[in-house]
Amino acid sequence: MLAKTVRTSLGAAFLAISCLSAVAAFPLSSLVERATLADVLQLGGNLFHVQGLALEPTRIWATSVDNTRHKAWLHEFDRATGKALRRIELTDGARYHPGGISVADGVIWVPLAEMRPNSTAVIVGIDSTTLKVRRQIAVADHLGCVAVSGRKLVAGNWDSRLLYEFDTVTGAQVKVVPNPSQTRYQDIKFVGHHLVAGGNRDWLSGTVDWIDWRSQKLVRTLKAGAIGPVRPFGRGGPLTGEGMAIEGRDLYLLPEDGPSRLFRYRLTI
Template sequence: MFRRSLRPVLIALLFLLPDFSTAASSARPDGIEAARLLDTLHLDGELFHVQGLAMTATRIWVTSVDRGSRRGYLHEFERSTGRFLRRLELTDGARYHPGGISVAGGSIWIPVAEMRPDSSADLVQIDADTFRIRRRVSFPDHLGCVAIAGDRLIAGNWDSRLFYVFDLTGQQRTRVVRNPSATHYQDMKFVDGVLVAGGDRGLFSGTVDWIDWPSMTVARTLRAGAIGPVRPFGRGGPYTGEGMTIEGRDLYVVPEDGPSRVFRFRLDA
């Protein structure tokens, strides 16, 4: 009984020891493999547990979930300064968990799900200019991230164990594919004919994967370490554990809960 009562305390102390994360990092890079950190941008305004990231030339969008109040949000920032612009609540009853997001054709696509596996979700299409909801499509599983592939939507369920492929209305499911990787993808983007997906493999590590389309096989993997202090004791986690987007050779990630920063990495050729 005494040993059992001590176990949770000892586990907590291990997480708090500074050398613990160093020891755990021996099999992973400190940042992102084959990538160089260029800069960071602080995001003003109130953010909670970050989930997804999308960007245009002038705007940054981030989704986050306030687990205490069971509410989910889409936040908009000015890209050049990180200045907060506006926020849209996405909560729909038990569905309050917004996930990884994608932008296409003037719309922001966001899955908003119950915060548990094997549950339900809405695929929400939002006008990027007006912040008005254009469409909300219900689906009988948790959806945690979404990417736009031409005339197709690709959505991952809890930990992206499965990928669902829909037509662009989000209403007709055309295909179901098992995750070809052990990574729990949290955010993904369709770039130059390839699905680029980032996620975690645990508290201290994650990957960014390039997945061929439509075969859905992993063509390239970059390992990622963690930024500390690591959740649940801090606000950090694996660099690729939450919001992620990519532009050319620049990879952007938001690994911290609020207050948050956008980290910009330059990938090797």
């Protein structure tokens, strides 16, 4: 079913959880407005608390934070099989929070921040083949998500109240603008001139937003629910990750901490 509002009744909750548990039930329910659940890919290995998701034709990239040991990780998976391929630690002293990520032109962009607002962050550009650092941009604020398009890199701070734009070549800050939505973005991506951003509004609901970056206007919003232990957009629970990616009409969510599954939704509009 397509949920235009968050469904809180016991029957709706049971139906949604059943949908996420069984392949045969995919057409019956959806936690994302105007979308149908197409398939689920089980990921091998283990992630800690999921923070970001990015896709390449043959690979899946995810970030996670080990809050117990204060460590940041970048994970690589085979996109066809879900097999875990590589994992590297990204921890930079007090900066152990790796946020929402983006990949373009063979570079994975990851924000590493202190786990508190109004702190510091480093945006790291990592070669997707060698996993060597190619670029670093230091920022005097907590940054929790990044999106890249050409030389343009947009990052959201704590709860994405502010959206920063940087030049990926020079590292210079271009501008800072307020978030036109009340949603606290966890993962953001560029699709053309639109910034597609997903996150939570409260403990039980979130949205996927389309922002025209040229005007900073919010032009489209889809509601996303949170039912049971699997949530499209989590907020700190042990089973609630925060990864989102989009390709055409396919919306990908990584809502669980390890063992994790990648959910693919087909948008109907």
